[in-house]
Amino acid sequence: MVKVERKTKEVEVIAKLNLDGGEIEIDTGIGFLDHMLTTFAFHSEMGLELKAKGDLNVDEHHTVEDVAIVLGKAFRKMLEERKNIRRFGSSIVPMDESVAICGVDISGRGYFVLEGELGDAGIRGENVIHFLDTFCRNSGINVYLEVKGANAHHKIESAFKALALSLREALKSSEGLKSTKGKID
């Protein structure tokens, strides 16, 4: 289990992450983000306790960003102790008329690519993109995501589920380090 805290004049975040499972309890003050993070933790079979208190009177941006920074740093910390993993994972997750196609490489080099339009659901689509991009850069995880469909809630939720399933696969143990150069970064 790792614990990461971040406190700025805009947002306070505290997160406990356990890649091997455990309690899931999310309270960011943004209902939709709580829903996505709960779904993410549940389907990735991780334990995640995350509390954030941000300046939602301004808008959701700072809270979304700082939660992604903390979650990303928690992953990076956990990955330092877990080198022998499959590294790659992928999944296709439909949700009614929508579908998300996701591939991840736990490469140590954070990069996020999105194909498709998310649209606005409980939070603005641009903030979902900002969340995923910030998470990737802070965790060192490379995520490719393709989303199709009509309903923004479905598209975003299928994206979080697809990311969860891809990471669950990529984090499974392997024999030895999965890198021909002998180093992940």
Ligand SMILES: [Mn+2]
């Ligand atoms: Mn939903």
